Amino acid sequence: MASDMRPPNSKKGGVPSHARVSDQACHDKFQSCDGDGKPSRAAVNGVSVKENHGTCSSNPDHAGAVLVDGAKGSIAQSGHVDSADYDCAGCLHGENGSPMACDLQQESDRDQAGHTLDDLFFFDDEEEDDIDWEPSARIVENRWFCTNCTMPNMDEVTHCQNCNDHKGSEVLAGYDVFQASFAQAALISADTALPPGSTAIGFDEQMLLHSEVEIKPNPHPERPNRLRAIAASLAAAGIFPSKCALVPPREITKKELLMVHTSDHVESVEQTKNMLYSYFTSDTYANKESARAAKLAAGLCADLASLIVSGRVNNGFALVRPPGHHAGVKQAMGFCLHNNAAVAALAAQKAGAKKVLIVDWDVHHGNGTQEIFEGNKSVLYISLHRHEDGNFYPGTGAAHEVGVLDGQGFSVNIPWSCGGVGDDDYIFAFQHVVLPIAAEFAPDITIVSAGFDAARGDPLGCCDVTPAGYSQMTSMLTTCSEGRLLIILEGGYNLRSISSSATEVVKVLLGDGPCYGKGAAAPSKEGMQTVLQVLEIQQQYWPVLVPILASLQAQQGLALSKYGPAKSAHGIETGVLFKQPLRKTFVAECWETFVLECAP
Numbered sequence: 240m241a242s243d244m245r246p247p248n249s250k251k252g253g254v255p256s257h258a259r260v261s262d263q264a265c266h267d268k269f270q271s272c273d274g275d276g277k278p279s280r281a282a283v284n285g286v287s288v289k290e291n292h293g294t295c296s297s298n299p300d301h302a303g304a305v306l307v308d309g310a311k312g313s314i315a316q317s318g319h320v321d322s323a324d325y326d327c328a329g330c331l332h333g334e335n336g337s338p339m340a341c342d343l344q345q346e347s348d349r350d351q352a353g354h355t356l357d358d359l360f361f362f363d364d365e366e367e368d369d370i371d372w373e374p375s376a377r378i379v380e381n382r383w384f385c386t387n388c389t390m391p392n393m394d395e396v397t398h399c400q401n402c403n404d405h406k407g408s409e410v411l412a413g414y415d416v417f418q419a420s421f422a423q424a425a426l427i428s429a430d431t432a433l434p435p436g437s438t439a440i441g442f443d444e445q446m447l448l449h450s451e452v453e454i455k456p457n458p459h460p461e462r463p464n465r466l467r468a469i470a471a472s473l474a475a476a477g478i479f480p481s482k483c484a485l486v487p488p489r490e491i492t493k494k495e496l497l498m499v500h501t502s503d504h505v506e507s508v509e510q511t512k513n514m515l516y517s518y519f520t521s522d523t524y525a526n527k528e529s530a531r532a533a534k535l536a537a538g539l540c541a542d543l544a545s546l547i548v549s550g551r552v553n554n555g556f557a558l559v560r561p562p563g564h565h566a567g568v569k570q571a572m573g574f575c576l577h578n579n580a581a582v583a584a585l586a587a588q589k590a591g592a593k594k595v596l597i598v599d600w601d602v603h604h605g606n607g608t609q610e611i612f613e614g615n616k617s618v619l620y621i622s623l624h625r626h627e628d629g630n631f632y633p634g635t636g637a638a639h640e641v642g643v644l645d646g647q648g649f650s651v652n653i654p655w656s657c658g659g660v661g662d663d664d665y666i667f668a669f670q671h672v673v674l675p676i677a678a679e680f681a682p683d684i685t686i687v688s689a690g691f692d693a694a695r696g697d698p699l700g701c702c703d704v705t706p707a708g709y710s711q712m713t714s715m716l717t718t719c720s721e722g723r724l725l726i727i728l729e730g731g732y733n734l735r736s737i738s739s740s741a742t743e744v745v746k747v748l749l750g751d752g753p754c755y756g757k758g759a760a761a762p763s764k765e766g767m768q769t770v771l772q773v774l775e776i777q778q779q780y781w782p783v784l785v786p787i788l789a790s791l792q793a794q795q796g797l798a799l800s801k802y803g804p805a806k807s808a809h810g811i812e813t814g815v816l817f818k819q820p821l822r823k824t825f826v827a828e829c830w831e832t833f834v835l836e837c838a839p
């Protein structure tokens with residue numbers, strides 16, 4: 240796993256250490272093969288090569304993928320990867336086509352090695368130089384992986400100790416039923432007469448083909464079953480596809496992608512279709528189908544946005560993957576290849592929207608989306624996410640990141656200071672920050688980067704938002720942009736949590752009232768502190784916040800702000816993204832959080 244996922248052109252060494260990692264990260268089970276084919280530890284400029292089933296991973300300083308063609312026993316590089324930086328010629332490939340990893344880095348780089356899923360799953364103290372270590376053997380040894388949440392469980396237990404789902408989970412049981420009806424469903428065409436207030440859904444089964452090929456000791460959380468589970472849930476609720484208009488699948492064009500990403504990035508994703516599998520970062524995989532899946536995801540989002548802005552449908556839900564909000568101008572990361580929300584925002588503007596609001600309620604900061612729009616005042620980006628002073632992946636999204644140049648004030652970050660954040664904190668932040676700013680901005684369309692990894696039961700997010708909470712947030716956002724609302728799936732890894740949450744969201748899109756039964760939200764102490772901090776910083780850009788801050792301060796008995804004047808404290812340059820180095824890998828950070836904070 241990567242120890243430091245840095246933005247292009249950043250320098251190594253600035254990555255904050257992660258104290259909780261140290262105990263187990265030093266297991267450092269990254270292994271690769273040396274010239275003799277024997278396993279040895281290695282890392283590729285900070286991105287580690289994994290085990291003896293590993294791949295060569297790209298240097299994150301280069302916005303390209305290193306591609307391993309196991310079938311042909313050859314290796315190729317794409318994007319900016321500079322062969323002078325390292326030489327993959329030493330890579331070995333097994334007779335069965337499985338690529339062997341290459342030894343590419345000095346031993347000293349091991350100090351930078353991060354936390355692997357293996358470290359988190361298998362808490363033994365094997366010697367680091369145990370060349371007989373076999374991940375495949377460990378996969379089956381006394382453990383089963385929960386279908387619902389992917390967490391490992393000991394054989395003797397019948398219910399997952401994380402989510403309580405049964406070993407023989409039936410969470411996907413309804414997908415067959417959905418499939419039959421989906422195959423018969425009509426797609427929107429130019430001639431389709433859509434009733435007023437229609438809800439459109441974008442989905443295509445080809446996005447299920449994007450999956451991790453490499454055999455790992457544990458399932459990758461961003462897996463095809465996420466879409467199957469949500470589709471099955473929507474079908475069981477009788478709302479998809481029967482009550483929704485279906486958007487025809489379309490691959491986004493290169494021209495559209497180039498409005499968001501560099502040509503090198505677009506090309507590096509495109510090249511993955513020629514390889515058995517490849518990695519942009521150690522947890523951002525691609526297989527032969529990934530480029531198409533990513534283009535379908537972006538294309539569906541773009542067309543949904545266009546349909547909504549044109550008024551043909553009222554709102555929409557993009558049931559898509561791979562997710563997008565970590566994908567920046569020139570890099571894929573955090574399971575994201577193309578930035579779907581950004582592509583949709585620009586498609587909305589092409590269709591006539593002047594101002595676009597993006598609300599990102601994924602538990603992780605959408606660093607890619609912020610980067611793409613940080614200097615653009617026509618796209619307002621508001622994100623609620625765990626941050627913890629940069630110690631939660633990806634490390635960006637501090638409250639003082641407000642955008643740059645003309646875009647100052649058009650990035651609004653609501654950074655939670657701890658895990659466990661629930662409905663009340665989210666809804667309180669919506670009431671006191673998101674909706675007031677949205678009302679003042681007056682967007683023509685609202686796009687939600689809707690990760691459901693802040694949901695109760697999520698193995699990575701470790702927060703506590705319920706389906707009713709998501710329902711309430713969706714309902715609140717329907718008051719913006721005259722109801723023109725596009726929900727785009729981002730993260731979310733507990734299948735039951737994401738299914739029930741997405742289903743409640745779509746019910747609101749279809750006109751149901753929110754199912755959140757409480758009145759005024761009572762925030763936690765930490766949640767209140769975060770909201771006050773954000774109000775302090777953003778009030779200079781959004782005057783509507785001034786009386787809200789004053790009111791809350793009065794309620795809190797705060798005669799003087801704890802945070803001081805925002806401008807002098809943070810200044811113009813604070814809006815520059817990546818001033819704070821990106822954290823280690825997405826998976827390692829998140830699973831570590833689970834193990835250390837959520838596990839009983």
Ligand SMILES: [Zn+2]
Nearest residue numbers: 385388399402
């Ligand atoms: Zn589970």
Ligand SMILES: [Zn+2]
Nearest residue numbers: 601603690730
């Ligand atoms: Zn996320």
